[in-house]
Amino acid sequence: MKMSLDKLYEVIDKKKDEFVTRLSRAVSIPSVSADVTLRPKVVEMADFVVSEFTKLGAKMEKRDIGYHQMDGQDVPLPPIVLGQYGNDPSKKTVLIYNHFDVQPASLEDGWSTDPFTLTVDNKGRMFGRGATDDKGPLIGWISAIEAHKELGIDFPVNLLMCFEGMEEYGSEGLEDLIRAEAEKYFAKADCVCISDTYWLGTKKPVLTYGLRGVCYFNITVEGPSADLHSGVFGGTVHEPMTDLVAIMSTLVKPNGEILIPGIMDQVAELTPTEDSIYDGIDYTMEDLKEAVGADISIYPDPKRTLQHRWRYPTLSLHGIEGAFSGSGAKTVIPAKVIGKFSIRTVPNMESETVERLVKEHVTKVFNSLNSKNKLAFNNMHSGSWWISSPDHWHYDVGKKATERVYGITPDFVREGGSIPVTVTFEQSLKKNVLLLPMGRGDDGAHSINEKLDLDNFLKGIKLFCTYVHELASVSP
Amino acid sequence: MKMSLDKLYEVIDKKKDEFVTRLSRAVSIPSVSADVTLRPKVVEMADFVVSEFTKLGAKMEKRDIGYHQMDGQDVPLPPIVLGQYGNDPSKKTVLIYNHFDVQPASLEDGWSTDPFTLTVDNKGRMFGRGATDDKGPLIGWISAIEAHKELGIDFPVNLLMCFEGMEEYGSEGLEDLIRAEAEKYFAKADCVCISDTYWLGTKKPVLTYGLRGVCYFNITVEGPSADLHSGVFGGTVHEPMTDLVAIMSTLVKPNGEILIPGIMDQVAELTPTEDSIYDGIDYTMEDLKEAVGADISIYPDPKRTLQHRWRYPTLSLHGIEGAFSGSGAKTVIPAKVIGKFSIRTVPNMESETVERLVKEHVTKVFNSLNSKNKLAFNNMHSGSWWISSPDHWHYDVGKKATERVYGITPDFVREGGSIPVTVTFEQSLKKNVLLLPMGRGDDGAHSINEKLDLDNFLKGIKLFCTYVHELASVSP
Ligand SMILES: [Zn+2]
Ligand SMILES: [Zn+2]
Ligand SMILES: [Zn+2]
Ligand SMILES: [Zn+2]
Incomplete structure (x- = not known):
């Protein structure tokens, strides 16, 4: 050979x-x-x-x-x-x-x-x-x-x-x-x-x-039948963007901690054996800094960084469909906004359980807002x-x-x-x-x-x- | 004649x-x-x-x-x-x-x-x-x-x-x-x-x-040098969207209440004489419902509705530039996101004071997040x-x-x-x-x-x- x-x-x-x-x-x-x-x-x-x-x-x-x-x-x-x-x-x-x-x-x-x-x-x-x-x-x-x-x-x-x-x-x-x-x-x-x-x-x-797997969700908040002028209607109606941002702010903390109750309970415990695997891997904080082009790491060491990249779940807010996304200064109250976010899943999380927990949480938060707008929750796709x-x-x-x-x-x-x-x-x-x-x-x-x-x-x-x-x- | x-x-x-x-x-x-x-x-x-x-x-x-x-x-x-x-x-x-x-x-x-x-x-x-x-x-x-x-x-x-x-x-x-x-x-x-x-x-x-007047603001949160894949980097870096949504959620409540300290203190008091002007105006809750195409009024009566339309300030979240805004399910960590919002101003609010108060609040909230991303605050335009x-x-x-x-x-x-x-x-x-x-x-x-x-x-x-x-x- x-x-x-x-x-x-x-x-x-x-x-x-x-x-x-x-x-x-x-x-x-x-x-x-x-x-x-x-x-x-x-x-x-x-x-x-x-x-x-x-x-x-x-x-x-x-x-x-x-x-x-x-x-x-x-x-x-x-x-x-x-x-x-x-x-x-x-x-x-x-x-x-x-x-x-x-x-x-x-x-x-x-x-x-x-x-x-x-x-x-x-x-x-x-x-x-x-x-x-x-x-x-x-x-x-x-x-x-x-x-x-x-x-x-x-x-x-x-x-x-x-x-x-x-x-x-x-x-x-x-x-x-x-x-x-x-x-x-x-x-x-x-x-x-x-x-x-x-x-x-x-x-x-x-x-x-x-x-990791992924569960991709969207949350739709719908209010008026068409976009409104914020000068004319601002202050008098429930604005979908305000509701959506309020919900999205309850999903994850700026330090990456997922705030949805029950999600972290499904994560397999890190055993000492598994933990030690990470010691030998060729990866430095400089590698991360170079890859992302900025010093924005959450953890100070390669080990925890890799663990949070590979064996812990994460939640990212991707964006909002239907809101004003152009440059400039448009004074619009968007009529219908769709917030997009996803959770990266790890052993032993089940997509169905994740979906149920996220839906329960989002619904509960929305109900607490006492808004007259309408909420819809959707699991766009999941992969194990x-x-x-x-x-x-x-x-x-x-x-x-x-x-x-x-x-x-x-x-x-x-x-x-x-x-x-x-x-x-x-x-x-x-x-x-x-x-x-x-x-x-x-x-x-x-x-x-x-x-x-x-x-x-x-x-x-x-x-x-x-x-x-x-x-x-x-x-x- | x-x-x-x-x-x-x-x-x-x-x-x-x-x-x-x-x-x-x-x-x-x-x-x-x-x-x-x-x-x-x-x-x-x-x-x-x-x-x-x-x-x-x-x-x-x-x-x-x-x-x-x-x-x-x-x-x-x-x-x-x-x-x-x-x-x-x-x-x-x-x-x-x-x-x-x-x-x-x-x-x-x-x-x-x-x-x-x-x-x-x-x-x-x-x-x-x-x-x-x-x-x-x-x-x-x-x-x-x-x-x-x-x-x-x-x-x-x-x-x-x-x-x-x-x-x-x-x-x-x-x-x-x-x-x-x-x-x-x-x-x-x-x-x-x-x-x-x-x-x-x-x-x-x-x-x-x-x-009403208007003060239009944007908040830029910048992290990585380019958009990142949420699978690869999610959980290891501070994400600009998470920070921005956290800030935007502290500006206004779903019931329209402005949460920025000091803003409401500048609003001229409603005198009984002024209050009575609103009694005679030809406007019904049905008019509002018809205009917005949905039953999403914050106040149950025309009087308070018109007062909040004309003589009280309001804060609307317009959207986010730089985040994912298309249809579909993109698993992106946006590198730089610009949140847009505006405050409608009323007597006796001064644009300069509004700008100062908003900037102080936004900066304080961002600092409390302990994020390594960068914040920029900008007053896009003001009109009295x-x-x-x-x-x-x-x-x-x-x-x-x-x-x-x-x-x-x-x-x-x-x-x-x-x-x-x-x-x-x-x-x-x-x-x-x-x-x-x-x-x-x-x-x-x-x-x-x-x-x-x-x-x-x-x-x-x-x-x-x-x-x-x-x-x-x-x-x-
Ligand atoms: Zn005109
Ligand atoms: Zn015009
Ligand atoms: Zn490929
Ligand atoms: Zn690919």
Whole structure:
């Protein structure tokens, strides 16, 4: 194995420009799932993925998953791309998942370069929307197969593929498809590998074994039948914004403490063993400061900071729909305002319990206001937390592969965000899921100037190659 | 006087269609001052006004008042139109003010008809943006002059005119011009008449003798250098939205009570005499319910409702700039959020004191949060409250004119909103200002489906004619 890996590494370095060009073609397709006018580009991106894999000999298919409602119209969902590369019963089979849609991006948001033109700077940073989330890893898999073909080395495992185009807009239709295909298309999968997370920092690779869940809520307060002039009606009617702000101020304290009764009672206790895991992780307060661009940490030490990022719940107020949000000074009493907030959940919180507790609290607070406005409470979506065991053989494969490529043992980390598909795969296929990141912690997945370092891209391709070879050598 | 007034009324009824056509031409020019792309239309509207008055023999001029900053570019301000009709030293001189710009409007906002096509329904309601605010009254003055010319009746007073095209966007440049021309162009004015307010209800005419002022504030809370993902950073950093909502929740109670210490101490006490004025005003709780489209009144009776609309301050939360305001469920920690709110002021509140008290309170609350985010406090603009005396001879003129046209004594009312130009005229010219409305309380000045009733339009023209004749007959 050692020799063929070295050859693979060599050919990957040699084909660097070709691989970057392929990524740059992918980035040039603005497959923004949240923008209904760009939906055809998401479909174009699906076709690009199908075409690239097909050229290398994979059997690809596009699954039509129907329509959904968006901005009041019926919009066709982009297809989910399924694929199979190799079908040798003597080999292990790994199911890989990536998404080919991206977050919105425009120069006006403050990008330094055109977000849909991959731009490499003199530090080898490749800027572009989707570079790291999640086109880089997806192109990485294509490139890993190509490297094998180039050298005539047999691909050591069978690949099953599941690529979606709606990840950044709620993964509509994906869960149904996975559940339907669990014992059909995906039946032979021995394990699942997802490359859609990031290193914790910028220097040390990681394997991700846990994710927080999320429960996203909105609260609607509705009063007058249309927006009112505050000069004319201010002081005489109950204003929805006043009620909403009063409610929102009772959810979380500025120090992050969740104020909704009962929420914290569901959190698994921190055992001394678990607590000690955090001691070894390569993370400093300087890393946090750099990542957020300001000295605004709640906790003074890395340990508590990481615990509150990974294993404690948090509540964020995202914004208010329907209130005045422009610049300038509009003297409006908004008629209907919708406050948005979400709770990141952790073991052993149950989404249903969280929803019930939040609803009870919000209703109670609103009733105490004695307002004549109307309240509506809505759980927009929920996704469960997920936690795997770093002791599983699959994680050992990931660890060995990372050590081989980077020469260092990766940190085992969790993430504060949610990837609901992880839970879906694990529950439906009943196989282990490994989150194997390609990019760094400062890649800015959903921000302006998203990037992927060329070094991470190439080492990431090497990592995928090494991972499949390590996987092949595990005794069944 | 009686005979010539009757003849004027007759000719106004006769020329009804011509007058409506003129209004409809004015409405067809989308002179939206807040929309930079429509700025040429505001200038076109200025030209239209100049042309119509010039045809009738008035001397008109356009005053260039330079540029202002809008959406990051230097945009030329529309001219202020000054005019003079008659210059007979033996006559009284009245300065009239109107504005020829309008609020934004589009079918998508929910208009039933094209907002820039004056559409008359079978109840005689003329729908169109600016119909009542403030093109109807402006066309009313042109029509009043025309009626006199048609009959060969001498116009009984000299008119000075000041018409602006930036009223709906902060009246930029107007105050400076008024102060500069107070003892020049406007020197001969004996009084000022502004028709830019409305009846309280839909049946009884009013004269407006008081306005609330306004102090508009924003609070900026800034944390990270860019928006963050709530999954990744939630729970580890101080979130600007949490801080801002905490501050905003301490400003006003859901029952309208202002919570900022010291604000209420400045409010003039309600004397029994003043209190009794409110007993006679034609206003019911049903009027309020109809106007706001919901049963959300804070007070159960018309008296306290009107007092809180006119003679008590109020604080409204308008919205938040920089937070997530779209539909959908974005899991963002906004990096910088700007809360907007304003206080309507009344005698004897001073804008400077209000600003100081608000700033002290906001700063104190923010400090108590122990947040590491940064706070900035800003007074975006202030305009003073204004109050005149219903006992002034000018109000008596307005009262007699209204009685002559409508056959009923008008209610003397105040308004909850602000018209800063009123204070500017009064302070600069040191002359009495009369607010003489044309439209009804349900005209929907800044809403969708703005309208002016044909009956109010025609009676308004008659009112202007009668007003100038009554004015001429007042002994100096
Ligand atoms: Zn992703
Ligand atoms: Zn993403
Ligand atoms: Zn107006
Ligand atoms: Zn207006």
